[in-house]
Amino acid sequence: MSYDKFISLNSTAVPLPIENIDTDQIIPARFLKATERVGFGDNLFRDWRYDNNNKKKKNFVLNNKRFSGKILVAGKNFGSGSSREHAAWAIYDYGFRCVMSSFFADIFKNNCLNIGVLPLQVSPMFLEKTFKLVHEKPQTIINVNLKKQKVCIKDIELTENFEINEYKKNNMINGFDDIDYLLKMKDSIIEFSKNSLL
Amino acid sequence: MSKTLFDKVWDAHVVRRINNGPDVLFIDRHLVHEVTSPVAFLGLQNRKLNVLFPEKTFATADHNTPTQNQNLPIKDPLSAKQLHALKLNSKKHKISFWGLGHKKNGIVHVIGPENGITLPGATIVCGDSHTSTHGAFGAIAFGIGTSEVEMVLTTQCVLQTKPKKMRITINGKLNKYVTPKDVALYIISQISTSGATGHFVEYSGDVFKDMSMEGRMTVCNLSIEMGARGGMIAPDKKTIDYVKNREFTPKGDEFLKLSKYWSSLKTEKYATFDKEYIFDGYKIEPMITYGTNPGMGVSIGKGIPYSKDLNVNKETYLKSLNYMNYSEGDDLIGKKIDYVFLGSCTNGRIEDFRQFANFVKGKKKCPSVTAWLVPGSHNVHDMIIKEGIYDVLTSSGFEIREPGCSACLAMNEDKIPYGKYVVSTSNRNFEGRQGPGARTLLASPVVAAAAAITGKITDPRIF
Ligand code: SF4
Numbered sequence: 238m239s240y241d242k243f244i245s246l247n248s249t250a251v252p253l254p255i256e257n258i259d260t261d262q263i264i265p266a267r268f269l270k271a272t273e274r275v276g277f278g279d280n281l282f283r284d285w286r287y288d289n290n291n292k293k294k295k296n297f298v299l300n301n302k303r304f305s306g307k308i309l310v311a312g313k314n315f316g317s318g319s320s321r322e323h324a325a326w327a328i329y330d331y332g333f334r335c336v337m338s339s340f341f342a343d344i345f346k347n348n349c350l351n352i353g354v355l356p357l358q359v360s361p362m363f364l365e366k367t368f369k370l371v372h373e374k375p376q377t378i379i380n381v382n383l384k385k386q387k388v389c390i391k392d393i394e395l396t397e398n399f400e401i402n403e404y405k406k407n408n409m410i411n412g413f414d415d416i417d418y419l420l421k422m423k424d425s426i427i428e429f430s431k432n433s434l435l
Numbered sequence: 436m437s438k439t440l441f442d443k444v445w446d447a448h449v450v451r452r453i454n455n456g457p458d459v460l461f462i463d464r465h466l467v468h469e470v471t472s473p474v475a476f477l478g479l480q481n482r483k484l485n486v487l488f489p490e491k492t493f494a495t496a497d498h499n500t501p502t503q504n505q506n507l508p509i510k511d512p513l514s515a516k517q518l519h520a521l522k523l524n525s526k527k528h529k530i531s532f533w534g535l536g537h538k539k540n541g542i543v544h545v546i547g548p549e550n551g552i553t554l555p556g557a558t559i560v561c562g563d564s565h566t567s568t569h570g571a572f573g574a575i576a577f578g579i580g581t582s583e584v585e586m587v588l589t590t591q592c593v594l595q596t597k598p599k600k601m602r603i604t605i606n607g608k609l610n611k612y613v614t615p616k617d618v619a620l621y622i623i624s625q626i627s628t629s630g631a632t633g634h635f636v637e638y639s640g641d642v643f644k645d646m647s648m649e650g651r652m653t654v655c656n657l658s659i660e661m662g663a664r665g666g667m668i669a670p671d672k673k674t675i676d677y678v679k680n681r682e683f684t685p686k687g688d689e690f691l692k693l694s695k696y697w698s699s700l701k702t703e704k705y706a707t708f709d710k711e712y713i714f715d716g717y718k719i720e721p722m723i724t725y726g727t728n729p730g731m732g733v734s735i736g737k738g739i740p741y742s743k744d745l746n747v748n749k750e751t752y753l754k755s756l757n758y759m760n761y762s763e764g765d766d767l768i769g770k771k772i773d774y775v776f777l778g779s780c781t782n783g784r785i786e787d788f789r790q791f792a793n794f795v796k797g798k799k800k801c802p803s804v805t806a807w808l809v810p811g812s813h814n815v816h817d818m819i820i821k822e823g824i825y826d827v828l829t830s831s832g833f834e835i836r837e838p839g840c841s842a843c844l845a846m847n848e849d850k851i852p853y854g855k856y857v858v859s860t861s862n863r864n865f866e867g868r869q870g871p872g873a874r875t876l877l878a879s880p881v882v883a884a885a886a887a888i889t890g891k892i893t894d895p896r897i898f
Binding site for chain 1: 451453455461473474498516563580593596632633844865
């Protein structure tokens with residue numbers, strides 16, 4: 238599936254300063270029964286957002302009107318656990334285009350890149366400062382420039398460069414996906430398969 | 436340059452190296468299940484594409500399947516729809532499909548090895564993180580997302596940046612009642628759930644050499660819980676004997692040729708790793724987890740550590756203990772439990788049932804405990820009966836259910852009720868993993884057996 242191009246983003250952010258958030262929290266298994274990619278945003282962080290009786294939990298950040306925006310800022314080791322791409326879909330479907338953390342789990346990071354959500358890895362210091370600032374001033378704008386690989390918070394003159402694989406970066410900027418690339422080299426793949434042992 | 440086992444298998448599968456980008460990796464075996472595949476098949480339909488190599492693609496139903504009355508229609512309409520979609524997609528694309536009711540049906544990571552789909556030196560993927568299990572055979576096996584499932588269906592390749600390499604060596608012998616599960620939980624407790632992120636792990640040393648193939652699968656299965664892309668163990672005689680004569684294993688001369696190649700798949704002496712850990716097998720004790728990630732594990736007798744003694748974020752740590760309704764410094768031994776779950780792709784193989792049965796033989800299940808014993812496949816179920824394990828278990832008050840993922844992720848009816856404690860042989864103790872509000876204590880089949888007998892967290896060594 239091709240996706241929207243991602244070049245740069247200026248947005249407020251939603252802070253979630255918890256570490257090791259796993260994909261079972263992002264979207265619990267009981268919501269994985271769909272056969273189409275629709276409506277996953279409603280169940281993003283389901284069991285943190287709603288209590289046992291489906292009532293909104295007041296103290297969870299997504300239920301707090303102070304915070305909104307296209308950037309989710311989360312504690313380190315975000316997205317560990319299951320490979321379910323549904324987790325990335327839920328984040329996208331809810332309206333986020335970027336997740337900022339100081340560390341991401343591998344499969345989750347790949348899944349995000351494959352659907353056009355930017356996993357933005359910053360230093361622990363940058364993350365700490367962002368949490369503090371966003372918490373105090375929810376209207377803070379964060380500027381993410383993918384082309385220049387720079388993230389910047391003007392209010393406190395905080396800037397940092399971030400890493401992203403050159404190939405993936407071009408894909409995101411152009412809205413290409415890997416299948417487009419692979420289909421173009423199908424002949425070489427078939428040729429290669431002739432020598433495979435299994 | 437000297438190569439590691441991982442380098443050898445990876446390099447043999449690179450179709451193309453993209454400049455400043457990932458490698459195009461050819462996939463020998465693609466395993467498919469009902470949950471992560473429907474949107475990928477939909478993608479094929481939208482692009483008007485077919486599966487490129489149906490003979491390298493194998494589908495099974497496991498995540499959603501009930502573990503009782505499998506012969507009856509599935510109650511949950513959404514589950515039924517998802518299972519039906521897999522059946523239709525498999526048929527349409529001429530993929531082998533072992534759905535509910537098929538005699539080879541079972542958890543995807545259990546049936547792959549049982550049927551010779553999993554072979555040494557292969558690249559194996561599945562839309563499931565515990566695909567790392569198959570690394571036990573010296574294969575490169577890892578979980579992928581649904582977009583990647585679509586890629587593999589259409590092109591038999593994935594784009595992957597070659598991970599870094601890590602070696603974990605454990606020498607010495609394991610003590611009584613210390614199982615492969617304890618070895619893995621021990622490693623995770625030492626290096627944390629993100630300790631191996633970005634790496635592919637090779638397990639080496641006496642402990643893994645001495646381990647059965649089932650045990651190696653348990654360890655490799657849990658590689659993902661230390662953050663690794665996957666884990667692998669060099670194939671040896673045990674590996675080759677295991678795969679020999681299984682349904683999809685090549686036969687005759689081809690097998691001989693392959694065996695020779697497989698025996699060459701070893702890390703060379705001067706090959707280097709980005710990171711190395713060495714542990715002592717004698718130091719490992721029966722383990723149990725007390726928190727909400729698999730890194731929160733301790734030797735069963737030790738009690739819950741204080742956050743100040745660990746390198747953790749205090750707030751996150753206390754949130755986790757709060758979910759479990761435990762406190763820092765609590766003793767674990769003697770804590771009451773309500774459920775026991777034996778099963779999953781981590782510990783649902785025949786050896787796990789043997790260990791559990793050996794322990795409970797001649798004892799009785801504690802009446803207050805609900806025990807769910809779920810074999811990983813029909814084949815495991817058949818062996819349980821053939822080996823007399825069934826009789827041992829039933830005379831001790833246990834019943835055996837039909838195969839599937841079951842309470843490991845609680846997508847079917849097998850949900851641990853809100854607030855209840857379960858000693859589980861599965862792989863994840865995340866909040867709500869085994870049902871909304873469920874509290875999971877991960878442990879080995881032996882520790883689970885001891886808890887099932889006493890109704891409390893119990894050190895199996897006291898018996
Ligand atoms: S048993 Fe559990 S971990 Fe294994 S494949 Fe099934 S749900 Fe996933």
